[in-house]
Structure formats: C-alpha cells, structure tokens
Amino acid sequence: MSTATLELQGLNFNLSEEHLAVQEAARDFAQNELLPGIVERDNEARFPTEQVKRMGELGFLGMMVSPDYGGGGMDTVSYVLAMEEISKVDASCSVIMSVNNSLVCWGLEAYGSEAQKQKYLTKLASGEMIGAFCLSEPEAGSDATSQQTTAEDKGDYYLLNGTKNWITNGNSSGVALVIAQTDREKKHRGINCLIVEKGLTGFTVGKKEDKMGIRASDTHSLLFTDVQVPKENRIGEDGFGFKFAMSTLNGGRIGIAAQALGIAAGAYELSLKYAQERKAFGKQIFDHQAIQFKLAEMATRIEAARLLVYKAARLKDEHKDYVQAAAMAKLYASDVAMWATTEAVQIHGGYGYVKEFHVERLMRDAKITQIYEGTSEIQKLVIARELIR
Structure with a gap:
C-alpha cells in the first residue's frame, strides 16, 4: 500500500x-x-x-x-x-x-x-x-446487566417481551439486535442477543424522542409483545449476549470518540474562520489576545483528542487490546467536544446563539457524546479496571 x-x-x-x-x-x-x-x-x-x-x-x-x-x-x-x-x-x-x-x-x-x-x-x-442496537431499557442504562426484556426459550423460537429505550435508528431500521434475558438465575451469563426483523407480529415502534441535539436522527422506544424470534436468529451460543454487547460497545466507543472529535473540530474551524472575518475595536477579533488564547487551547485539546482516537483505531486494526484506549478516547474527546463547542459559541458572541452560524447546534450535539455508548463515568470505571487488570 x-x-x-x-x-x-x-x-x-x-x-x-x-x-x-x-x-x-x-x-x-x-x-x-x-x-x-x-x-x-x-x-x-x-x-x-x-x-x-x-x-x-x-x-x-x-x-x-x-x-x-x-x-x-x-x-x-x-x-x-x-x-x-x-x-x-x-x-x-x-x-x-x-x-x-x-x-x-x-x-x-x-x-x-x-x-x-x-x-x-x-x-x-x-x-x-x-440497523438498530437495542441494549438500553427504562431501568437498564449504564447497568446493562439488569435486563428486564426477556427472551423465553420455546424450543425452536424465543418469545420476546419488553421495552428498549433511546434506540438510534429505531423507526428507520429494518432489523434490530436486541439484548434480552433468557435465564435470570444465570444473571449476565443468561443473556442473549437476537436479530429481530421489523414487521414481526408484536414488534412496535414507540414514540419519537424530542431531543436537545442530534435531532435529525430518529430515537425511539421499541416495544416487544410476545414476538416470536426464530432460534437461528440468536447470535452465538446460548448466554453469549452480554459478552456480545460489551465487546461490540468497546469498538463502538471508537466511533463515538471520532464523532466527538469531529464536533469539536467543526466548532474550532468555524470559530477560526469567524475570528478572521469579524471586527471589533477596529481590528479582527483574532488579533485580540483573549480570542487567540481560546483558539490556541481549542486547537491543542482537539489535537490531543485526535491522537487518542487514532491510537485506539490503530490498536483495533492491529488486533491488540484496545479496551482502555477506546474508553480514554471517548472520555477525553467527548469532554473536549462539550468544552470546545461552548467556547465556539462564546467566540461568536451573539451570533453564536443563533442557528444559522451552526455552533449552537454543535454545542447541543456535543452533550450526548458524554452519555451514549457508556457515560463518561462508565468510561472512568472501564479505564480504572484496565489499570489493574
């Protein structure tokens, strides 16, 4: 190459x-x-x-x-x-x-x-x-082991019942990967992942969430009432579902870290451009040290986030352990995204508060990167466990 x-x-x-x-x-x-x-x-x-x-x-x-x-x-x-x-x-x-x-x-x-x-x-x-990935529930967000959605083994099919919350692509997806509890006595070892096709009897889409950010993506609750899912739609062996979810989320964190990085970088690029066009007190606002310092720190933090994201991606590509790197990348990049977009609004002043200048949307979009695919607090737990593993 x-x-x-x-x-x-x-x-x-x-x-x-x-x-x-x-x-x-x-x-x-x-x-x-x-x-x-x-x-x-x-x-x-x-x-x-x-x-x-x-x-x-x-x-x-x-x-x-x-x-x-x-x-x-x-x-x-x-x-x-x-x-x-x-x-x-x-x-x-x-x-x-x-x-x-x-x-x-x-x-x-x-x-x-x-x-x-x-x-x-x-x-x-x-x-x-x-597709959609269905793990979160009304009572099982960060505590992914507390699955209330059940998949009762009926021999050649599972009978699926429960509700999944905050599902991206919830209405637009053609298929959903659903994490459900089959054997409660086995706890996380009794969880399975089922491939559930849209259109099966008993599979309905709930209300669309009216969100602060990422508003154009469709986020819905999904409801399952006596949905018969063929046994061949189970991913892996019986009880593999929790391991499947955690392994998949480890890689997903790299994607969300890259999203957070992009949001921050987009806000920075808009701010740099605006600072060279907008004038105050007879000169470009970029020439004011207060603005220079904000942009300098934005560029530095974004670069640090980029290094973490690229490192996690390269470790994954090299088939090396990337769990800690992915958690670090998501934790830091999401914090940078929230901070940098807030600074971008400040640099734009009153214009930053109106939609046509885009940075207020980026600020609203940034917040979710600290929450989904593992909150920042969960990332810290993952990192801490990896430190002593």
Whole structure:
C-alpha cells in the first residue's frame, strides 16, 4: 500500500493514499451534501432519508465489512477519518453511520453465523437497510446487566417481551439486535442477543424522542409483545449476549470518540474562520489576545483528542487490546467536544446563539457524546479496571 504523509499540527502520521482519499471523500460529502438544509432538518427533527441513502451509495454504512458481504473492507482508521469529517457538519448523520458500522455490522460480522451474514449483513453493509442496537431499557442504562426484556426459550423460537429505550435508528431500521434475558438465575451469563426483523407480529415502534441535539436522527422506544424470534436468529451460543454487547460497545466507543472529535473540530474551524472575518475595536477579533488564547487551547485539546482516537483505531486494526484506549478516547474527546463547542459559541458572541452560524447546534450535539455508548463515568470505571487488570 502506497503511503503519503499527513501533517497534523507539526506531527506526522503515515496514512496511506487510500486513507487520505476516504478523508477527502467524506469531507466533500459533508460539505456539499450534508451542510445544505442542515438547519431545517435540525429544526424539524427530520430524518435525513436522502442523505442516508447517499451514505450507503458512497460506502459509508459498511466501511469495515468484508467485500464478501458487500462492504468496503476498510480499516478502523479509515472509519474514524470519515466519522470525523462527517461529524464536523452533521452529527445526526454520523450517529446513524456509527450505529450501523460499529454496533450492528461489526457485531454481525464478528460473531454472526454465515447464514446470518448472508441474510442481513449484506443488506446492512450496502445501505439497502440500516440497523438498530437495542441494549438500553427504562431501568437498564449504564447497568446493562439488569435486563428486564426477556427472551423465553420455546424450543425452536424465543418469545420476546419488553421495552428498549433511546434506540438510534429505531423507526428507520429494518432489523434490530436486541439484548434480552433468557435465564435470570444465570444473571449476565443468561443473556442473549437476537436479530429481530421489523414487521414481526408484536414488534412496535414507540414514540419519537424530542431531543436537545442530534435531532435529525430518529430515537425511539421499541416495544416487544410476545414476538416470536426464530432460534437461528440468536447470535452465538446460548448466554453469549452480554459478552456480545460489551465487546461490540468497546469498538463502538471508537466511533463515538471520532464523532466527538469531529464536533469539536467543526466548532474550532468555524470559530477560526469567524475570528478572521469579524471586527471589533477596529481590528479582527483574532488579533485580540483573549480570542487567540481560546483558539490556541481549542486547537491543542482537539489535537490531543485526535491522537487518542487514532491510537485506539490503530490498536483495533492491529488486533491488540484496545479496551482502555477506546474508553480514554471517548472520555477525553467527548469532554473536549462539550468544552470546545461552548467556547465556539462564546467566540461568536451573539451570533453564536443563533442557528444559522451552526455552533449552537454543535454545542447541543456535543452533550450526548458524554452519555451514549457508556457515560463518561462508565468510561472512568472501564479505564480504572484496565489499570489493574
């Protein structure tokens, strides 16, 4: 693979020409196809149907999936490069992309049967349909072991009952990976993951959440009432579900870290541009030391976050232990995203408080990166456990 050098604030990363091509393609797509209409989609909480279709056509929904199943066969570094560029503009689209890539496609390819891959993964990787990952419940968010959704073993099928909350792609997905308790006495060893097709009797979509940020992505509750799920739709052996969920989330954290990085970088780029255009007291506001210091610290923290994200991605690609690196990347990048977007609004002054300048949306979008796929507090627990493991 031929290589080129990408310089990031004086540090050199050896990225392949393919990596740089993916980054450029994602940047062009974000600027040319996501940016137009983004304020309206946010205002109306309107799912970006056409934009998601284009992501599928461009290969952004199955980036790491093997070409044998219709995917791009790319590495995790390519994925985070694309996530960063898309998240600079549209975090709603990037979370749709993240769930489909990191949680649904990756989980199916890593642990699904050949029949499951042929039936579902090929459609998910190509964007013919998108998937949902269903772990959180009304009483089981960070405490993922407390699953109240049940999958009762009926011999050749499971009888699924329960409710899942905060499900990204909840209404737009064609298939959902549902974590459910089969044997309560076995606790987390009695949990399974089932592939549940939309349209099965008893599978209904609940209300759409009216969210502070990532408003164009559809977040719903999913309800299961005596849904009969064929036994062949169980991923892995009986009782593998909890391990499946935790392993999948470890990789998903890299995607969300890249999303947070992109949100922060997008806010920084808008702020730098604004600071060179806006004048106050007879000169560009960039010439005021107070603004220079804000931008300098933004650039520094974003660069540190980028290093953590890239490190986690490279460890995953090299098949090394990346659990701690992924948790560190998500913890730090999400904090940087929240801080940097708040600073961006401050730099913009009154203009930062209105929607057409975009930074207020980025600030609203940033907050969720500290919450989903493991809160910041959970990341600290993961890191602490890894320190003494």
